[in-house]
Amino acid sequence: MTNSKLSILMIKIQYKNNGQVKRRSKFMDSNYSGSCLCGKIRYEFGKFKTNPNHCHCSMCRKFHGAAYGTYGMVGLKDFVWTEGEEFLKKYQSSSDVERGFCSVCGSSLYYRRTTQEKYIDIAIGTLDQDLKTENLPTQHIFVQNKPNWYQIDDKLEKYSGFPERKT
Numbered sequence: 001m002t003n004s005k006l007s008i009l010m011i012k013i014q015y016k017n018n019g020q021v022k023r024r025s026k027f028m029d030s031n032y033s034g035s036c037l038c039g040k041i042r043y044e045f046g047k048f049k050t051n052p053n054h055c056h057c058s059m060c061r062k063f064h065g066a067a068y069g070t071y072g073m074v075g076l077k078d079f080v081w082t083e084g085e086e087f088l089k090k091y092q093s094s095s096d097v098e099r100g101f102c103s104v105c106g107s108s109l110y111y112r113r114t115t116q117e118k119y120i121d122i123a124i125g126t127l128d129q130d131l132k133t134e135n136l137p138t139q140h141i142f143v144q145n146k147p148n149w150y151q152i153d154d155k156l157e158k159y160s161g162f163p164e165r166k167t
């Protein structure tokens, strides 16, 4: 490809989405993008490893300041911080778990097992678009830790703890 053709292609990529600047990404086929509340941190990825689930454990509840946290597992080889990685802060919530958040606005962004180098669990409340139907959450986990002020009223599978222990 000639240089001029390449620059025309780059311009097209940058100005798709009704003129909104599409940020540079190493994944030209990213399906999902997300950002924190202040917008300093942005990420993209291609696909989920497993369907997201709703976690009702007290740690996710506190990390999100919400009834529960919803996370989707993504392969790190398929994931990139496209902006503001320097604003990420990590909190070690267990001996082998770190939780990442924006140091400017406090948005909860991810959960990651430090013993697992290949995957990251993205807090999907930070996505900038809806989930595709095939990626919708399938489970509630750690429902035994759910507070009494939130009632689950959907038909998704429920597990008292991790998915191997069904309620």
Ligand SMILES: [Zn+2]
Residues within 6 Å of the ligand: 036, 037, 038, 039, 040, 041, 102, 103, 104, 105, 106, 107
């Ligand atoms: Zn932020």
Ligand SMILES: [Zn+2]
Residues within 6 Å of the ligand: 055, 056, 057, 058, 059, 060, 061, 069, 142
């Ligand atoms: Zn949890």
